Amino acid sequence: MQRWKQYGGLFGLFAAFLAAGYWGFTATGGALPWAKRSAKALQRGVQDGGGALVDLGRGIVVAGPIRKGGLVLEFFGLVALLVVVGIGMYVYVDRYGGFEDGERPAR
Amino acid sequence: MAHIHLGEGTFPVWALVLWTLVGVGLISGVVYRVRKGGIETHQIALAGIGAAASFAVFQLNIPVWGGIHMNLTGLVGILAGPLLGALIALVVNIFSAALGHGAVGLIGANTLVNASEAIVAYYAFKTLWGMDWDVFPASASAATLGLSAGAVLMGAIIVVSGVNGSALPRGDLTIAVAGLVGLNLGVAVIEGILTGFIVQFLASVRPDLVGLADREPRDEPTGVTA
Numbered sequence: 142m143q144r145w146k147q148y149g150g151l152f153g154l155f156a157a158f159l160a161a162g163y164w165g166f167t168a169t170g171g172a173l174p175w176a177k178r179s180a181k182a183l184q185r186g187v188q189d190g191g192g193a194l195v196d197l198g199r200g201i202v203v204a205g206p207i208r209k210g211g212l213v214l215e216f217f218g219l220v221a222l223l224v225v226v227g228i229g230m231y232v233y234v235d236r237y238g239g240f241e242d243g244e245r246p247a248r
Numbered sequence: 249m250a251h252i253h254l255g256e257g258t259f260p261v262w263a264l265v266l267w268t269l270v271g272v273g274l275i276s277g278v279v280y281r282v283r284k285g286g287i288e289t290h291q292i293a294l295a296g297i298g299a300a301a302s303f304a305v306f307q308l309n310i311p312v313w314g315g316i317h318m319n320l321t322g323l324v325g326i327l328a329g330p331l332l333g334a335l336i337a338l339v340v341n342i343f344s345a346a347l348g349h350g351a352v353g354l355i356g357a358n359t360l361v362n363a364s365e366a367i368v369a370y371y372a373f374k375t376l377w378g379m380d381w382d383v384f385p386a387s388a389s390a391a392t393l394g395l396s397a398g399a400v401l402m403g404a405i406i407v408v409s410g411v412n413g414s415a416l417p418r419g420d421l422t423i424a425v426a427g428l429v430g431l432n433l434g435v436a437v438i439e440g441i442l443t444g445f446i447v448q449f450l451a452s453v454r455p456d457l458v459g460l461a462d463r464e465p466r467d468e469p470t471g472v473t474a
Contacts, residue, residue, distance in 0.1 A: 142380050147386075148385055150385070150389065154389060154392060162431055162437070164427070165427045165430025166434065168427035168430070172314045175315055175316060176253055182425075183416070184415075184416070185416075186420045186423065186424045187424050194313055201308050202308070203309070204349045205348075206347055210347075210348070216307060220304040224300045224304075226300075227296035230297075
């Protein structure tokens, strides 16, 4: 298929979804964290709100239950473990061509 | 992206039972097909990496549009396939609920939401790829469509279930939920672009991982060769 048709379709999809996103942003209270937005919208219905679409000053926040429970270190430890195991399996499969016959139902 | 963040007790008991049973049915079907058909070994490694990436991104709140988190379930679906994608959705939701991110009673509903994202993204990617689309527009569109399917399903689950303690009539609740779904559609664009770049990179270095090794290059090399 011609490239302009592919990217035209992609940009059309993005434009429609971004417009829906902006409506959703304003209709559900504006610049609110998701938990507050969700609770407010479901309890009180749609209410217009404003605020910045992007607020980099807040930084990237680890999920509240992890942060408040003092589990940030454990969280990053778990993430590192999963990443190492994942990459280790990838390297193993790539280097040795898979698991032993009968050990795993591989095709 | 789409994830039901409501606390325990927000849904009536019948709804919890219903969504849990439907979720169990989906996972049972997936496990049956995995056991019957087997798994490509490279997919197991991809599933491990996909689960790690999805779980990590799940827990990070990004300061866009008030605060959202991504799922990477579209990416997981495209890379690991619909079967492993659904299993990864279950694993990520169990881990997340164990940490207090999402109610334990909603693991069934949230697994349905996230599994639908992976499944729709996979089939959308395969369809677009079959229509001879390039990697980036195909993967970005597929991920965006998959995530939008999950957002719509999330909204439908909330509206069908109703919310305990909410005085909103069903019509007003539907409009409020539509606002939440709409916001998710906007976030799907961001995640779709990110997915497009990741899949395009993987396709350029290891096309076999993305199942694209069999396609002939679109642009034949030109010029004088020795």
